Amino acid sequence: MSTPGEDALHIRLQLPRAGFTLDVDLQLPGRGITVLFGASGSGKTTVLRCVAGLERAPLGRVQIGSEAWQDSATRRWLPTWQRPLGYVFQEASLFEHLSVQQNLQFGLRRSRSPEGARVLAEAVRLLGIEALLGRAPAQLSGGERQRVAIARALATQPRLLLLDEPLAALDHARKREILPWLERLRDELRTPMLYVTHSADELARLADHVVLLEAGRVQAQGPAAAVLAALDSPVLTGDETSTLLPGEIAERDERWHLARVDFAGGSLWLRDAGLPVGRRVRLRVLARDVSLATEPPQGTSIQNQLPCVIAAMGPDSHPSQVLVQAQVDAGGAQSLLLARVTARAADALGLQAGQRAWLQVKSVALLQ
Numbered sequence: 538m539s540t541p542g543e544d545a546l547h548i549r550l551q552l553p554r555a556g557f558t559l560d561v562d563l564q565l566p567g568r569g570i571t572v573l574f575g576a577s578g579s580g581k582t583t584v585l586r587c588v589a590g591l592e593r594a595p596l597g598r599v600q601i602g603s604e605a606w607q608d609s610a611t612r613r614w615l616p617t618w619q620r621p622l623g624y625v626f627q628e629a630s631l632f633e634h635l636s637v638q639q640n641l642q643f644g645l646r647r648s649r650s651p652e653g654a655r656v657l658a659e660a661v662r663l664l665g666i667e668a669l670l671g672r673a674p675a676q677l678s679g680g681e682r683q684r685v686a687i688a689r690a691l692a693t694q695p696r697l698l699l700l701d702e703p704l705a706a707l708d709h710a711r712k713r714e715i716l717p718w719l720e721r722l723r724d725e726l727r728t729p730m731l732y733v734t735h736s737a738d739e740l741a742r743l744a745d746h747v748v749l750l751e752a753g754r755v756q757a758q759g760p761a762a763a764v765l766a767a768l769d770s771p772v773l774t775g776d777e778t779s780t781l782l783p784g785e786i787a788e789r790d791e792r793w794h795l796a797r798v799d800f801a802g803g804s805l806w807l808r809d810a811g812l813p814v815g816r817r818v819r820l821r822v823l824a825r826d827v828s829l830a831t832e833p834p835q836g837t838s839i840q841n842q843l844p845c846v847i848a849a850m851g852p853d854s855h856p857s858q859v860l861v862q863a864q865v866d867a868g869g870a871q872s873l874l875l876a877r878v879t880a881r882a883a884d885a886l887g888l889q890a891g892q893r894a895w896l897q898v899k900s901v902a903l904l905q
């Protein structure tokens with residue numbers, strides 16, 4: 538897409554309400570998906586509404602690149618219609634009496650650039666909705682409606698795309714259908730996206746950057762892999778606790794139907810999903826699927842074993858367990874993984890930070 542988007546975002550908001558104060562200071566990358574995560578009522582939607590100018594924080598600065606949409610210090614305030622942004626909600630609000638094509642054209646009329654038609658064609662391609670253009674919204678599935686709503690937002694050439702739980706109203710099958718399109722937007726679009734979700738799966742698959750909100754304040758923020766591997770302020774808890782490893786398909790073993798994925802600091806074998814060597818992927822490794830040994834494991838059916846150094850240990854969601862943060866290191870590159878072990882085993886093995894150990898990884902999910 539032609540929209541510029543490498544500019545960083547600065548969002549500083551202080552908004553007091555009865556029983557709740559939003560107080561955030563976010564420096565976000567000007568590209569990719571930033572997921573806003575947090576419990577119900579933590580302020581995620583309020584952040585989006587303030588960024589969109591639908592709500593006015595008395596103290597606030599919303600800036601994209603060198604362009605300020607709000608700056609309370611200079612009393613600058615752009616109304617929503619002057620902010621070049623797209624907003625996608627849980628329910629796609631399409632005009633039911635217009636065809637998909639006409640809905641998209643409607644978005645185009647708002648765009649100020651003569652390039653509009655080309656940008657719209659690109660949005661149609663990116664979201665794979667060519668075959669739907671002649672249909673009425675009533676003839677679309679929920680997932681198709683959302684793809685049209687996103688394409689319509691993109692047709693206005695926004696500098697920023699806001700998505701508030703865009704998949705929450707869809708059933709499991711429709712979610713699976715639309716996720717690859719969102720991944721494609723993340724990888725090909727130069728427009729940054731702020732994405733609100735409650736879903737650990739969406740976060741793991743889509744996030745480049747994560748902001749964890751709690752009661753209106755930022756508990757953690759940073760690149761997704763680093764934030765998920767941190768032991769303080771856990772973002773994903775219980776069975777969801779996991780780490781992300783960006784990597785690349787390095788080898789395929791046709792005889793055993795396995796593929797090797799190399800990542801910074803190591804490699805893992807997993808079920809061959811038919812992806813070619815060289816394809817970039819991300820792996821999600823659940824802490825519950827990782828165990829630790831203090832000696833090189835032998836006589837085990839677990840194929841994936843990685844030498845590591847214990848970086849830190851911390852409490853888990855149940856007192857019978859601890860989380861071990863382990864660093865794998867190879868060729869000058871490192872990654873962090875989390876392993877869940879029982880507190881009794883950690884005590885019996887004398888596990889402590891700085892110790893060398895072996896990670897045994899029972900299962901890995903491939904997220905494309």
Ligand SMILES: Nc1ncnc2c1ncn2[C@@H]1O[C@H](COP(=O)(O)OP(=O)(O)OP(=O)(O)O)[C@@H](O)[C@H]1O
Nearest residue numbers: 554556557575576577578579580581582583584735
């Ligand atoms: N229009 C409003 N007026 C007053 N208080 C509001 C308003 N909208 C939301 N709130 C309150 O502000 C706080 C933050 O709400 P917000 O909707 O931003 O949370 P959220 O993290 O998006 O929640 P959810 O995940 O349930 O959508 C909550 O305490 C909520 O009750």
